[in-house]
Amino acid sequence: MLQHLITQDAGLRMVPTDRGKLATAVGRLQDDLRALPEEADPVRTRALTRWIGVGQMCLGQHEAALTFLRQSLDLAAASGNTRAVVATSLNLGDAHRYAGDMRAAEALYRSALGTARSQHPELVDFALQHTGKYLMERGDLAGAEAHLREALRLRIAKGDTELIGSTQAALSRVELLIDHAAAPGAGDTAPRQWSGQWTSWLRSHTTARTPDRWAEDFPAIRGAVRGLTAHQRVHPRHLRDQLFPAELITAMAQEAEAALTADGYLHNGKWNAAVGDAANRFAGQVDLAAVVTESTGLEVEQPHNGVYIAYLEEGQFLDFHVDEFGFGEANLILCLKHERSVAGLTVSTTVFIGADGYRACDLAAGECVVFDGAITPHGRTPLGAGERVVLISFGFRARDVARRSAAPGRTCVPWTG
Template identity: 75%
Template sequence: MLDHLITHDDNLRMVPTDRNELTTAVGQLHEELRALPEETDPARTRVLTRWIGIGQMCLGNHEEARTLLRQSLDLAAGTGNTRAVVATGLNLGDAHRYAGDVQTADALYRSALNTARSQHPELVDFALQHTGKHLMERGDLADAQAHLQEALRLRIAKEDAGLVESTQAALARVEMLIGQADASAAGGAVPRQWSGQWTSWLQSRTTARTPARWAEDFPNLRDAVCVLTAHQRVHPRHLRDQSFPAELIAVMAEESEKAVAADGYLHNGKWNAAVGDAANRFAAQIDLAAVVARSTGLEVEQPHTGVYIGYEEGQFLDFHVDESGFGEANLILCLKHARLTGAPRVSTTVFINANGYLECDLGVGDCVVFDGALTPHGRTPLSPGESVTLISFGFRARDQALRTLTNLPPVPRQGRCIQPI
């Protein structure tokens, strides 16, 4: 409807090809919308409000764009048009992103991507493209690259040259930014690719999915893991006696379940969701920095970030190391762990250290602290009828020198790979 009047700038954001022409076209759509009889099919109202919203977004009128796109999204949801829900949700995510509202944009993109994956596979590439550009702007370059690479594979399969070109342009920009980040990291910070390369090496030799293999796998890992963990600022500690107020944990568990249901997104085989008021109240009332310091000896600031994590039956988290941005210390607190009585095995948080594999069966109120950037960690598969709800907090060391990792061990050479089963 307005496609011919919209292009992309150097930052890959939508802008007018001719501002005056787009303003005129949006005004004409407004006139048509105002002239619609009350008994008009809501589908026409939905289409008009969507395109007016897109036009206003391109013109920089963010508040009006968000209002109109929200109206269009509500009409799509009200009529059960899930395909339009995905498309308009992505547009509304763009409108919030362009206006600087990153948190709302993130929730909208994740919701649209989840709906596309489950109900409209033909829209997955569009959802991946929008989400990838959002992640790029937010600085999550590795995730942005992964989303865009998946989008590119899908678009090549569609044999749509225009869509392929659009995704290739986005990937080129992400790869340029990754190169710039790695160049700036050469002075001491951890290059982004370092964590991904270590994760790939670990996953080529062992898997959290099959604990029965660990004794066989470990000799192939021992030397490399010893070198890696020697740099840890925090060694894993399973804490069972913190006596956190049960009512605060229960409120967080309830908030987490609602957040995952409403805005959760799949990441590395598990559900993630943004924390809310309950988690913020918990962090304000409990001196979590003191908990970390007492148990590890590392003096840290109060948590600077947090995320809810949910696992369902059959899900697991394979071994990996985190990017350094989450912090020098991580604290994972169990909010809920439902399991069937008499189950032969329950899911555990697991680490690889110099002595082998350390499993932590976290009950409600239990937590574990560790250095996620330098400690291989994961979660074993959930058994039938099992579910786990966690919250993960990230902490910064008070000593600025500990925030800069230097002389890190190189990723081992790729030799014989043991393929996960």
């Protein structure tokens, strides 16, 4: 009900993508709940109270969240629906954790995990994921890593790229915390702080909005960017010769359009939507790991996450930034559709900043670009009149664990003094 309005913050806690929109949506659910007749189906009541509680938790309304989630859990228990009991217990555990009551949270997580293992094996990965995040926050990094690795194995077996990506992001954060704990002298800047610092610095010194500024901007940022990109594991490469099956590209383009229309959400200046069956079929039938490995020399695993991305309005652009390390050591952006006006004077491109300047890639449908999103500054120039761009972005982990950057703070951080 509210998934498209919820994302994760630096600590992997759920927060609104747009606070006002989420508050409005929660209010509508509360209106629906109040409008239910006394003899209403308790399943509907349980679903509404659960989502109202989750929404209020994301908005920071802890007491209200706890009240509604307890009500939903009581309804699930009274109906004998143990599957709903597990799912709602995890939500209530999160609500207690967000409110600072770690003891109550632990009891709920442990109970949910035990019930899932004994009665609902399809929910074990979810229980492990929530318990792992709790352990990470509590400081039990070894326990968190063990729970998340088990969750990752189960989710890889499920083949759900979105779930795999969520667990890999949590596991990557735990690995980074372990690394920093083992080497406190190596720098104590958190990964998200590091990427945030670089993104803020880039946006204060240049912009993807006005390419005419690039020649003027670059001399002032050359040294810093060279220091950053010296650590690249993958150099940007525009791949025009990949013969991906046209029917798979078309199917993803159609799925992306439907997902963006139904559940698309604005994030960082672009439209995002979760991938579905068409993207999973594509990833299963096309050896994307081989494409990345052959073109970059970095041996990678099959993609562990993916997201649809769209630019739909004239002037829409994505300013320069670097990604979180959890997305992967290599990224592949595949163009699914690029509509452009014949009369249009400008064409939107994916653009990178490297040691020698700016590089623009005009991607046509079926073409892709591989790069290191966590270290290579990248963005998209503004759409011209009549343009629409639909892409899919995949993240890959290096097969060699030693090639995975566990301490980005050891690379340079832009001077902010």
